[in-house]
Amino acid sequence: MKLQQKEEPLPDLLEKDQPLLEVKDLSLSFRQYREGLRETDLQVISKLDITLYKKEIVAVVGASGSGKSLLASAILGLLPENAFLRGTINFKGKPLSPERQEHLRGEEISLIPQSVSALDPLMKTGKQVQAVIKGKNKKAVQQEIFDKVGLPSKTSNSYPFELSGGMVRRVLAATSLASSADLIIADEPTPGLDPFALKETVNYIKQLAENGKGVIFITHDIETALKIADKVAVFYAGQTVEIAKVENFCGSGENLRHPYTKALWNALPQNGFVPLPGSQPLLSEVAEGCIFHPRCPVKTDLCKKKQPESKSKNGEMVRCFYA
Amino acid sequence: MRTKRISLYILSQAAKLLTLLIAISILSFMLVSYSPIDPIRAYIGGDMLRVSPEQRANIEEYWGLNEPRVSQYLNWANSILHGDLGTSLLYRSPVAQVIAERFVASLALMAIAWLLSGIFGFILGIIAGMKKGTWIDRLIKGYCYVLSATPTFWLGLVVVIVFSVWLGWFPIGLGTPAGILEQDVSLTDYLRHLFLPALTLSIIGVANIALHTRTKLVETLNSEFIWFAKAKGEKGLKLLWRHGLRNISLPAISLQFASFGELFGGAVLTEQVFSYPGLGQAIVEAGLGGDVPLLLGIVLFSTIFVYVGNLMADILYKVIDPRIRKEWN
Ligand SMILES: Nc1ncnc2c1ncn2[C@@H]1O[C@H](COP(=O)(O)OP(=O)(O)OP(=O)(O)O)[C@@H](O)[C@H]1O
Ligand code: SF4
Ligand SMILES: [Mg+2]
DSSP: OHHHHHHSOOHHHHHHHSOSEEEEEEEEEEEEEETTTEEEEEEEEEEEEEEEOTTOEEEEEEOTTSSHHHHHHHHHTOOOTTEEEEEEEEETTEEOOHHHHHHHBTTTEEEEOSOGGGSOTTSOHHHHHHTTOOSSOHHHHHHHHHHHTTOOGGGGGSOGGGSOHHHHHHHHHHHHHHSOOSEEEEESOOTTOOHHHHHHHHHHHHHHHHTTOEEEEEESOHHHHHHHOSEEEEEETTEEEEEEEGGGSOTTSTTOOSHHHHHHHHTSGGGTOOOOOSOOOOGGGOOSSOTTGGGOTTOOHHHHHSOOOOEEETTEEEOOTTO | OHHHHHHHHHHHHHHHHHHHHHHHHHHHHHHHHHSSOOHHHHHHGGGGGGOOHHHHHHHHHHHTTTSOHHHHHHHHHHHHHTTOOOBOTTTOSBHHHHHHHHHHHHHHHHHHHHHHHHHHHHHHHHHHHHTTTSHHHHHHHHHHHHHHTSOHHHHHHHHIIIIIIISOOSOSSSSSOTTOOGGGOOHHHHHHHHHHHHHHHHHHHHHHHHHHHHHHHHHHHTSHHHHHHHHTTOOHHHHIIIIIIHHHHHHHHHHHHHTHHHHHHHHHHHHHHHTOOSHHHHHHHHHHHTOHHHHHHHHHHHHHHHHHHHHHHHHHHHHHOHHHHHHHO
16 A cells, blocks of 8 residues: 555656656667678667756767767667667656657657758758748748857758758757757757857757756767756766766766766866776677776776666766775 | 850850760761671662663762762761751652651650650659568569560560450551551551550660669668658658658659660660651661661761750759759859
């Protein structure tokens, strides 16, 4: 009887405490045909966790190839055909089935893609943005948003090939601003922007969160992440190794709990520029033990044999035996 | 700036065509003059035995056959420049007139085949591309590969056997019913004679455009902008219409224009099988019958025909594709 009460929270708690997005123990592999017809599974994500509430910005930080874009595709339900996904993704408390994903794409979940070739080369940019706007006056709404992100008004009649890389980025960001989605996944929306445009974009994204939306901000640039986010999720070789509050990135990283996060922080120019030797392995290359152990400065024998479980507390998380 | 570019384009294209025509005319003139064709035999035909050696020499003298080949060519080229293609030995009428009459017949055949194969090829390509990997895709692909490997004349014979001999729905050959005066031939008669050759030529033409469209669509559907359009919530036929067709129709139309060469080649064989009185049949007759003026005339004409097709493909890109159009303004 007691248990059941726990499972049904009070109605006013429901709204506030229910995460907008909840990714739990996600793993992803690609079915590959190597050496003729032998089928192998290439594991690229395992034990990936992330939780996002309304009005919150969670930055996802990780080196190239750590699985950041694949997480975005998995949430949207737009993975390549040979991808095989396991684990839980809940949106507004309910699991995301393929049908639900198809229904929610562009409506409640919006993406700012990483690639600048995401625009149709043969369609005017204005029209491409108007596709996500509901109701009448699509043109006026789109024009207003272009103004807001600092795109000259003639941009809407331009084809993508007539725009610079930075302008395309702003068109892509405008697409998300124009949609009425509650969850925005921004996959590296800032490279190629000048400092002014970068500041503007960061401000819009912050504004979106203030207006009640949730934002996943994917980047490999920890400094931008710290400027914008409430929490930082650190990815390493397809795993979440730590989720830390932004305040904890300070000093010499004594509040950070995972050795990799500390190393990232201390590699920044203003924090001593201490490089971390070695490079990120493929998930499949580390057969057993902690995924980070080949590079970990504080590893023990235990780390080589056993995988650490994640430990969560107050919305923060870490995956290390000694944190 | 714009007019200058356009005039430059026209000039350069005209220069290209001219060079091409000169090269083709020299080449074909040489081939013909070294071939065993005897124009006098072709002209006189069955009465050859009654021509004495002196008479023969006179004709050779009159036609300039004793002159060196170079001056023979220059004479011929000169009269072409003056608008005179010469007289057909087989038809005993001006080459230009024969080509004009035959071309009208061929044009009906080729235009129908061009349109039908273009439309059906495009549709089949889209279906296969959208259903990639399914049985319907394999069916369409298989059909196209079989067609590409099928000789045109063989397909023509199959069509004749099925539709004319077995079913008796259509006449076996010719452009009009035999034994009827030209003024008595009705439109229905023309169409009935046109149907099977046009069908054959269309069936052959489908393969190329269908396979090309399929590949192009598959490539487009795998592109990042289609992926992003899906992320924006676009799906199904609307997605195909907004982002797919736009990106595959231009290459398809261009390909269709650039295939005038194959179209003409196909028409030659098809007209042969059906004894259809078009340009293709005329070129075979001219070749076999030693009708040199007609043969050379048709060679030059078909060169222009194929060239115009390629030119249209090129211009289409310049007019429709915004990426290239912008460079022009
Ligand atoms: N279609 C695929 N087939 C096989 N492996 C893939 C495929 N797509 C991605 N991968 C692999 O999955 C891993 C994660 O890729 P992902 O694109 O998510 O990286 P990322 O973190 O976004 O990197 P970046 O910062 O460069 O964008 C990489 O090692 C990549 O090689
Ligand atoms: S578990 Fe061991 S190897 Fe892994 S990060 Fe912690 S200390 Fe390093
Ligand atoms: Mg990426």
